[in-house]
Each structure stands twice: as C-alpha cells, then as structure tokens.
Amino acid sequence: MLSFEQVTKIYSKKIGPAIKDVSFDVRDGEVVGFVGLNGAGKTTTIRIAAGVVFPTAGRVSVDGFDIVKQKVEASKRIGWVPELPNFEQNAKALDLMLYYAGYYGIPNDKAKELSLKLLKETGLEGVERRKASSYSQGMKKRFVLAASMLSDPQNFLFDEILNGLDPEGIHYFRNLILKLRDQKKAVLLSSHILSEVQELSDRVVFIHKGRIMKIMTREELSGLEGGVLVLKLNVVDDRILDYLRTIGSLKVENDRVSISGFKGDPSLVNQEVMRMGYAVKELSYHTPSLEEYFLKLIGEAQ
Amino acid sequence: MNPITYDIRKAFTSKGVLAIMILIIIFSFAIIPIIKESTSSVPTPPSNVAYSVIDSSAGFQILFYAYNSFGQPLSGVQLNLTSAIPGLFSSVATTNSSGFAKMFIPYPSQQSESGYLANLEPNTNLFIGQGWVIDLPSPNTTNVSLGEPSPPVTIGTVTDSRNSSVIDSFVFAVGPNFTRPNDLLYFAITPHKPGVSSPPPLGNMTLIARITDYTNIVHLPIPSSVDPADNVWVELTSNNGSTLLSAVTPAASYTFTMQQPNAISLTSSFISGLLGSLVPLMAIIAAYSGYGRDRVSGILESVLVRPVTRRGILVSRYIAVVAAVALATLITILIADLLVWYELKQTLDVMFLLGSLGSLFVEIAAFVGIMFIISQLTKSTGALVGSGVGLFLVLDLLWSLLVALAIEGTGVGFGSLVALHIQVDLSFFNPSQFISLVQILQLKSLSGNLIQPAQFGVTPLTVGIAGLAWILIPLLISLRLVSTRD
Numbered sequence: 001m002l003s004f005e006q007v008t009k010i011y012s013k014k015i016g017p018a019i020k021d022v023s024f025d026v027r028d029g030e031v032v033g034f035v036g037l038n039g040a041g042k043t044t045t046i047r048i049a050a051g052v053v054f055p056t057a058g059r060v061s062v063d064g065f066d067i068v069k070q071k072v073e074a075s076k077r078i079g080w081v082p083e084l085p086n087f088e089q090n091a092k093a094l095d096l097m098l099y100y101a102g103y104y105g106i107p108n109d110k111a112k113e114l115s116l117k118l119l120k121e122t123g124l125e126g127v128e129r130r131k132a133s134s135y136s137q138g139m140k141k142r143f144v145l146a147a148s149m150l151s152d153p154q155n156f157l158f159d160e161i162l163n164g165l166d167p168e169g170i171h172y173f174r175n176l177i178l179k180l181r182d183q184k185k186a187v188l189l190s191s192h193i194l195s196e197v198q199e200l201s202d203r204v205v206f207i208h209k210g211r212i213m214k215i216m217t218r219e220e221l222s223g224l225e226g227g228v229l230v231l232k233l234n235v236v237d238d239r240i241l242d243y244l245r246t247i248g249s250l251k252v253e254n255d256r257v258s259i260s261g262f263k264g265d266p267s268l269v270n271q272e273v274m275r276m277g278y279a280v281k282e283l284s285y286h287t288p289s290l291e292e293y294f295l296k297l298i299g300e301a302q
Numbered sequence: 303m304n305p306i307t308y309d310i311r312k313a314f315t316s317k318g319v320l321a322i323m324i325l326i327i328i329f330s331f332a333i334i335p336i337i338k339e340s341t342s343s344v345p346t347p348p349s350n351v352a353y354s355v356i357d358s359s360a361g362f363q364i365l366f367y368a369y370n371s372f373g374q375p376l377s378g379v380q381l382n383l384t385s386a387i388p389g390l391f392s393s394v395a396t397t398n399s400s401g402f403a404k405m406f407i408p409y410p411s412q413q414s415e416s417g418y419l420a421n422l423e424p425n426t427n428l429f430i431g432q433g434w435v436i437d438l439p440s441p442n443t444t445n446v447s448l449g450e451p452s453p454p455v456t457i458g459t460v461t462d463s464r465n466s467s468v469i470d471s472f473v474f475a476v477g478p479n480f481t482r483p484n485d486l487l488y489f490a491i492t493p494h495k496p497g498v499s500s501p502p503p504l505g506n507m508t509l510i511a512r513i514t515d516y517t518n519i520v521h522l523p524i525p526s527s528v529d530p531a532d533n534v535w536v537e538l539t540s541n542n543g544s545t546l547l548s549a550v551t552p553a554a555s556y557t558f559t560m561q562q563p564n565a566i567s568l569t570s571s572f573i574s575g576l577l578g579s580l581v582p583l584m585a586i587i588a589a590y591s592g593y594g595r596d597r598v599s600g601i602l603e604s605v606l607v608r609p610v611t612r613r614g615i616l617v618s619r620y621i622a623v624v625a626a627v628a629l630a631t632l633i634t635i636l637i638a639d640l641l642v643w644y645e646l647k648q649t650l651d652v653m654f655l656l657g658s659l660g661s662l663f664v665e666i667a668a669f670v671g672i673m674f675i676i677s678q679l680t681k682s683t684g685a686l687v688g689s690g691v692g693l694f695l696v697l698d699l700l701w702s703l704l705v706a707l708a709i710e711g712t713g714v715g716f717g718s719l720v721a722l723h724i725q726v727d728l729s730f731f732n733p734s735q736f737i738s739l740v741q742i743l744q745l746k747s748l749s750g751n752l753i754q755p756a757q758f759g760v761t762p763l764t765v766g767i768a769g770l771a772w773i774l775i776p777l778l779i780s781l782r783l784v785s786t787r788d
Contacts, residue, residue: 011788052603053788075609087604088596095308102305103608111303144604151609 002026007058018044019210026186033201034190041210042190046159050080079148083160085140089133118146138169155186198290229262232282309622318587330638352456352474361408368397373460375401451476455547463719469556473518485541486513501548528553578737585666586690589673592623597677661740664769668733671776678783698734726758
C-alpha cells in the first residue's frame, strides 16, 4: 500500500510548490489512475514515492515504511517505470539486471536465472545481451519494467508508461496492470490516455496545479453527473413525459426523447415504459467520458 | 553481482581511464630510453659535509656538519667512517637536528699514512658525499697540539637564501676543543688574474665578516662581470692577526652550475612527475564517468530506486572509482618499472614506489571527492565537464605557473629560500601537490636542493594530517550535499 500524507515539494521558492499537501492512498489490489495536465505535479509525486526526489514536507510510506527515513525497506517494496526510462546505455541489459539484483542481495546465479525469466516475460528474450542503447523506446520501458520486478514488489508506480508505445505495447501493459491488480498489488498509474485510465482504474485522483482536486471511484465517476438516455417511442404524450421527467431533464424532438442527468439502470426504464403500454423503438445510453469530466473539472478550477 | 564490483569494472574500463593509462605508458616508452642515453651513470653528489678533527690524546674526535645547498643543517644524515687501510677502524654517527655529528676514533693500532677514507651516506637513497678523504693528524707528532682543531676552518659555497643566482661563501669554523670560534676575521680581495701563487698582503684585502659561530654564510662582493677564470683570495685570521687559512678559489665557484643527475633518479622524477600530473586527470575522468555523469543526467535514479540510500550509492561509487584509478595507477607504475628495469637494468626504489603509490592514492581520493562535490552542485553535463577541466587546469596543469605568479607577487627571487617556502606552503592547499610533499619528506630534497623538511613545515605529522584531510574533507562534504540536495 502506498500512502501520501500532506506531501509538498518546492523546487524553487521563486516558482512556488510543484505539489502542495498531496494526500491519497493506493491500496493493495487497487489500480489508481493519476490524472492531470502537463506540469500538474503527477511526475513529481511519483518520483517522490520512488525515492529519487526528497519531499519538502509530508510523508510517503510504502507498506508502512517511510521512503525517506526507511529508504532501503521502502524501496524493496516498490517498482517504478518512468515515462522516459533513463539508465546506463552502454551496458548490456542482462549485466544491468545482475547489477540491480546485487542491490536486492540476490545471489548471482539466482539473479541470472531470475533476470532471464523477467526479460523473457517482458518480451526481451533474445536481446538480453544487447546494449540497451540499441533498444527502442518501447523495449526500454519493457526493460525497466523487468528491472522493477526483480524483487517482486508489492507496489508499482507507472508514470505515463503508455506514451510512445505501439498498440501491441499498450495491450501488453494494459494486461499487465490488470494482472497486477489480480495479484493484489497496489498500482499508481499516471497517463494522458484517459480512456485507458478510465478502463483500468478503480479510483482516479485528479491533480491540478500541484493540488488534489478530486478523488473518485469508477462508480462515482460514471454516476455523478448522470448519462444521457435516449428513447424513441411509438407515442409521445403527456403521460409518458410526466414519468420521464421524474428521472431527468427532457428534450423532445418528434418521437425522440432525450433524458439528460439520468442516473440508474436503463433496462428498468425500458421495462417501466413498456409496462405503461408504450413501445420502445430504440433505446441508447451514453455516459460522459473521463476526459469530458476531467476537462469540466479543470474548467471549473480555472 | 556485487554493485561495487560492477562499479569498479565500469570505472576501470572507462575510455578516459584506459586512454590515460596508455598515455603514461607511451610517454614512459618514449622518454626513459632518452634519459638513459642522456645521463651519466656515475653519480656526482654535491659535497656538503664540513668537518674538523682534534687529537684528544687517546684518539681523534671528529665534528661533522651536514648542510644543504643553502647552508641549512641536514639532520639524520648517517656518516660511516672507515679506514683507508682495511680493518684499522670503522665508526658511524648520525647528524642531530642542528646538522652536527660527533665521532671518536681511537688511535689506530698501527701507524697509518696521511689519509683515511670516509664514506658518507644519508639514510635516504641520495648520496651527499662518497669517497671522501678525511685528513686525520698523525698522532704523537710534535706539529699537532692536543685539542687544536684541524682544520680549524672549512670554506665552501652555498646558494644565497634570498637570491638563487647569487653564490655565497660558507664558513665552518671551530675553536679549541670544538668550542665556538673566537672572533675570527674573514678577508677577501677582488678577483684577479691567476698566476699569483701567494696571498696578497692582508692590508690589500677587505674585511668581509667577523666569524663568531660554527656555521656562517658570508656574501662576497664579487662583481657579476667577473671572469670565471679569475681567482678570489680569502684569508681567515684570528683577532690577533695570525693567519688560520689562506685559500684561493676560482671565481667560477661563485657561479651556479647544475649537476647532472643519474639516470635512475631522473627516471624516478620523470615517472613521479608524469603520474603526479596525469593521475589527477585520470581521477577526474573516472569520477565523471563513474558518478558525476550519471548523477547530472539522471541515470543514477535507475539505481536510486533500488533498496539503497543516496549516501550508500555515493560511498559505493566513491570506493569503486578510487579503487579503479588506484588499480590503474598501480598497473601503470609496474609497467613503467618493468621498462626501467629493461632499459637501465635497475628498478625504482621500493620506498620511492610505496611513497609514490601512497601519495597518489591520496591525490586520487581527493580529486574524486572534489568531483563528487561538483557533481552535487552542477545541473548539466556541460557544467560538470567544464568544472572538471577547470579543476585539472588550475590545480594540476597550470599550478606551477600560478605558484610562479604568487612568488613573483611577493617580489622574492625564484629558487630562493623564501620562494621555496611559498612553493611548499601552497602545496599543502593542492591535492595534486601531495606527492611533492611526500617526496620532500622522503628525499629531503626540494627543487634540486637538499633541505631539512621540518624547516619547511613538512613533517610526517603535517603530511599525514594533510593526507587525511584531503581524503576525508571532500568525501564528507559530498556526503552532506547528497543528503540534502536533489
């Protein structure tokens, strides 16, 4: 479990805090989407949790271990894949894996076996003895992912990992994240591809200008503003309209009735309309996307 | 794999370190044969021991005074006196902190001829005198009075302590029973052409100085335009006018001449100078490629996310870089020594090698530590490279020029005693000069002059403190910075 408590980071007093009083948790078996505009503070938050940047104030704990004061114990329990993997380019991938494994105290023979297994799992079989400088961006991400799994950590930080990947790569990482959730790992996923975040996340944390704006579950997200239910009926009269007004705001165009702000189960509405003796010729239901909601939130904040 | 092992291998095999190793070896291959061809194999040590002998009725007492080219005392010089006829006598004495040593030789069991051979060696690998003939008075003869020194006065030349282009007269004088001399008068006359076999009348000479101590440095007013072939007459008298010594010296004695060092000492100087210049550069490059570059480019974050603290990474990389450069230095020295053996059929002195290695280790640690500090303070690779180059230029390549400017600024002459003091004092503030301090301590030599290191503040304690400081202070500062700065 990852826990952020009132975390603040100030790089320079002239430009103000990069993040301010950021607090949220990523529980075991949960994927938390981390959404914000460029410069909102997502990467800074993740880098603090990875232990590569000091927080100016506040605390990040990894399974209860403080990432600053108990760095060694905390880092054993965390895997980090940054947006732009940056590691020694002149080394062979397998050698680097063995080097990193040394920090986890894994014996050399076991480290080699484990490294080959992880490189194979991440699709780097056959290129493990090539220099990392010859890897593509996607291969570098896969390599960093393999390195992050050396200690089989309980917590993962994925920072814009879907950026720059081909469809196969996106598919791979999407399935990986779902697999990690099934394994009860805690995953913090930052991404600009909000449809992916919406699809994968159990909760979404919205950050804007370094501050947390909102934290919502997927259910809350889909139900908070309501969707738009569209019915095409054989007859549109006052009786049916009176009923439909009880479930949302109406807009009528001939035999077509749009009900916005609808929160509920469309199939129950269908059943009730038919019970009242009307025929439903067409029914569609549309919920707002995370992107729409996010832009709405940002608009309100500004 | 142990991370330190990996980091050592990485630093050792970095292109910069390998290039400098090869550079030093190539230089050695190019220069050592030239040194062999251009130097004499016979050492020509300077004569810098004065002595006086008295007959004490049971044997001879000898008072020695060992001094450097400035006339300053040399302590710890071991003097071995053996008879010219084997087996008659042998004695050893060591000079004290004032440069004096006393020795007693019982009358030999058989009458000897006039001379006895003294082999004079210090406890270093430098010879200060060899094959000296000491004239002992013949015992039980009527022309020698008991307790009277023979010779009562010895005259030599030394470099003026304020102006290295001026040669002064050095007078070592003793009174009866080795008491201080009693107000001797020292006369000299303007140089004149050779051919005069007897000293000029005292009335034609000028009183230069009154001699009241064992050791005296006297400036002779000899014009710089003097013909070196001219002679300079000097005369020492007691205060009642009786002559103790008349001597004629070529004016050339008062012009400075360099002595040709032997091949092995020149080779040692060359190798230590080369290593002293290039090993700091090797350390700077290794620190850059082993830590600094990774730190400023963000590569180190891929390590920092592992279960290790920032300090842990810094210490690990510090050990790895220092060990790699030390290993490279050791290999380079061994190859150079092999080359010396091949060319000169001699190896470098073991103590010299150990001293050089130890001092180079301090230099490596210091430069690596300083580069680690700069790595914490700079934000770009360009700034880090620029700082490393600047560090090399200021503290290493151009250091001699900066010292020369400092000496020039004080207005003292180059090569003078004050200039040497400035040179040594500044060496304490530059890690690349640490090897110079160790060599001053080892060889008791500075810029070709034999010196007593303690007179320049160079003692095992001060050098040890300087070494520790150069190892620890940069490391501690970088540890402090890494814990507080992103």
